[in-house]
Amino acid sequence: MAHDFLVKDIAFQAGVSTATVDRVLNGRAGVRRQTEQRVRAAIGELEKQQGGLEVQSRKFAIDVVMEAPARFTETVRQAFESEAATFMPSVFRSRFHFSETMRAQDIVSHLDRIRLRGTDGIVLKAPDVPEVSLAVVRLEQAGIPVVTLVTDLPNAPRTAYAGADNRAAGETAAYLIGERVAGAPATVLVTLSSNRFRGEEEREIGFRRTLRDRYPQANLVEISEGYGHDAATGALAAKALASHPGINAAYSIGGGNRAVVAAFKAAGRSCGIYIAHDLDAENLALLREGAIHFVLHHDLKTDVQTVFRAILNRQRPRPAQGSRLSAVEVITPYNIPARIG
Template sequence: MQSAIAELEKQQTRGEMSGRKLAIDVVMETPERFSTAVRDAFEAEVATFPPMVFRCRFHFAEVMKQAELVQLLDRIRLRGTNGIVLKAPDVPDVAAAVSRATEAGIPVVTLVTDLPNSSRTAYAGADNRAAGETAAYLIGEHFGDEAGRVLVTLSSGRFRGEEEREIGFRRLLRESYPRIGVTEISEGHGTDAATGTLAMQAISADPAINAVYSIGGGNRAVLAAFEAAQRPIRIFVAHDLDADNRALLTAREISFVLHHDLRMDARSAFRAVMSRSTRGGIAPPALSAVEIVTPYNMPVLGSALPFA
């Protein structure tokens, strides 16, 4: 049934988009390992639509000043685009730039981290609070009745998606696993150098830390910090099935990766841009499922679920 619906959607798209080309600008402040996964997912999904319907222009930076991001969004609006896909901090200036774009008739789809107080057209990504709860369950069940302390890493507190993961994580620990404490580090921006320094400082200051929930990335640096301090890690839960995490999971250096299908997110974003019905309003979120990945069920590159 689902395949039949998908085929009908493709036929409708071919009819509606015949002879048309849509340019979409993908704007992200994110580590390179994740932006690479996003680019690959979007380019793979473009190939499933009628030829030349979509053309993606990518604007990526690992760290972007707020003023630079706002200027970029305004330049894209003034130059002209058929849609913007955006991963950005949830701050007032960014929300204002999104409003200027939607007022100009440009649909804006937030990707993996939402801007719920903006006029964005739709959100495409996972249920981040549920993902945080899933991480808490994995870690809590691993410790059982034992006490533990988890190092929670955020790339930045400015991203709503990361904040939602942390909220879900802390809530479930507080309610179901009260013996487990949390030490948080933030503002490493997912880069190895900054995240590694923050991790080293945290584990040096607190000998009780014996687990990791990596929300913001920089996992090789976090592992190196524990190794340098000669400190064991009982369980390590990470996000995003990028190249680094694939290698670390295969080598059993991390325990689980919480995966969601970026190609589904890309598909949802494309549909929101094509849809005229959601323009000017808030569409229901298109949530992709969170999957617990181990070394034994890792999606194969090039399959329908190639990235997280």
């Protein structure tokens, strides 16, 4: 019976003496059938444990592919680098492929190159379009796990999604704005970076539905395709403010907040409540300045942990665990997390 384990380890696992294990391994008589089966089962269990340790001590090279503004991708980079140390003895080394704007065909070409080169996993923030979903199909068929980050690709066979419940985040924003306006007329400027991202779409759906049901007196003015860039988003916000003199609140789904705040100031308009997403350096400063009132924040470190677990589970001889959504926190100037502030 071939094995790589010490007799004493097998005996401990099986709960029998070393002499009994020796008799079983050498095919000697005098061992009951049940005891022999217990020894063989113990060896099987040790083999499973050894396989798990081999996976846990492996080095994983993963690729993080994202279309997002630099202020957000820098926060993502920091989260991956800090959380890698918490998964020892497994070693995760991340290769980052960031761009503020990427055409869908460029993302697909990049993913196909990574697939042909080889990788232990891909973390992806990309538009929810058919060609990107097909690229994910090719990756998964090649045995490469794909984990979507922050915004999902629900029509693609990805391994897991790592992020918050975006629809619930939008509902939370609607509740905060509705309670602030307290039945008075309100027109909310809703800003998206692009309507191609499923996560932003989910936030908007949750926001619109809750505002319509609970606060029907509120009106919405939407701008998009500024891609979170200050110049483009600021220009769109200035145009909306000029066309809609009733705008007195803002829900920023897609970023570019300093430019939007500047557009309100340039127009000589006040913003009774401003809600943004993600506690990056820019939003943290705006929150402390009082330029924005609430930040809906979720911990990217939790998302990174979900990524690492999903990739590890693909290597283990057991069913993968389900994705764990990161919690959405309502941050004010008075409860900034110590780990950030």
